[in-house]
Amino acid sequence: MELKSKPKVLEKKHLLTFILITSLFSLWGFANDITNPLVAAFQTLLEISNAKAALVQLAFYGGYFTMALPAALFARKYSYKKGIQLGLLLYAIGAFLFYPAAHYQEFIFFLIALYILTFGLAFLETTANPYILSMGSQETATRRLNLAQAFNPLGSLLGMFIASKYILASLISDERNEEGDIVYFAKSTIEKFEIRMHDMILIRNPYLIIGIIVLLILVLISIKKMPVYKSTDSSKALEVFKRLIKSPRYVGGVIAQTFYVAAQIMCWTFIIQYAENLGLTKSSAQNYNIVAMLIFLSSRFISTAIMKHVNPAKLLKIFAIGALISTLGTIFFQNLAGLYSLVLTSAFMSLMFPTIYGISLHNFGEDAKLGAAGLIMAIVGGALMPMIQGKIIDLGTVFSMPAVNFSFILPLISFIIIAIFGYRQQVIFNQKTE
Secondary structure, X not given: OOOOOOOOOOOHHHHHHHHHHHHHHHHHHHHHHHHOOHHHHHHHHOOOOHHHHOHHHHHHHHHHHHHHHHHHHHHHHOOHHHHHHHHHXXXXXXXXXXXXXXXXXXXXXXXXXXXXXXXXXXXXXXXXXXXXXXXXXXXHHHHHHHHHHOOHHHHHHHHXXXXXXXXXXHOHHHOEOOOOOEHXXXXXXXXXXXXXXXXXXXXXXXXXXXXXXXXXXXXXXXHOOOOOOOOOOOOOHHHHHHHHHOOHHHHHHHHHHHHHHHHHHHHHHOHHHHHHOOOOOHHXXXXXXHHHHHHHHHHHHHHHHHOOOOOHHHHHXXXXXXXXXXXXXXXXXXXXXXXXXXXXXXXXXXXXXXXXXXXXXXXXXXXXXXXXXXXXXXXXXXXXXXXXXXXXXXXXXXXXEEHHHHOOHHHHHHHHHHHHHHHHHHHHHHHHHO
16 A cells, blocks of 8 residues: 655745745844833833833734734735735835934834834735745645744844844943942933933934845845735635634634733843843843743744644643743742743743644635734734733832732733643544544
């Protein structure tokens, strides 16, 4: 009896397109992780609370929520490629808006620039993720997306490195005296204005550079012939959504993705405040974020390889339990052990986004184009929950422990929900294979 060969993760005919689309994953990784440290930078520079500074995340991830559905409808009507082209254009416009934002030194202008920039990211993620899923067998789709998503942390690492070594390390507003107090707060109004101008230019310049790079990639994608994958489904959008919301797997995936993105953003945004509470500077704290991302990157490649032998839902459950344990350490250890636990959490978060995404859209065919919108809109979790965490941190102390430690109860709750989703999908998979 002739054994049927297993489908390949990626066929040679799709290789060049796969490489080009995968490069986009690094682009939004860069934007995500150069932006996270801005919460701490704006908090000091503009003398605002943690909660108000977290409006950076509301603007950033709110842009995803606003534009995910229009992006999916656009890709469904035209093609993935056209959606990607529009996304890159919006990305560049948002990046260039950092120039007037820095000039006028207005927080609201930075928020508007980030909001428009993430319109572009919403288009990219809503189109690139299902585009990768469509490049081959449904059986290997989740592994293929995990492979593509493994390159997302490369952009994230670059963003973190620039944030740490170029922005945070050079902020005049973060200079401290011998007692460790920030001297900026004691400066005169004129001195503060000059410091703000210097520091806002530092924040602005990387965005202007990435805007130019994004335009160059837009040109490359525009001239490259790529599979169109234009929708042949004549169903109306409302009919598609009715089919999607009848699927417990899809609805559960959207909920799990909402809490995953919230947990990721909270862990990577407030690691700086967590480390500052232990006496570290913003720049030193960001180094721990870089280590966390290196662990995240390594773990994603490892988990993608393991997924060849272990059901994705089971692996998701195991990793969510691991994240639960490390988050408990983050909460209850009030020293460097807690910071190390927070860094370790990134190892367990590594496979969550693409795995939840792949499980949720498995075997949905043409419906995946609109289904992608719900999973990208779920990124709004990263807009709302960091603000709640910021308000908790502003309390100073909760139940006789530092509020920054207690605040990580929010990621803890998120990982519980993800573990439940993984467990339920594993049970369903086991029932089908019995």
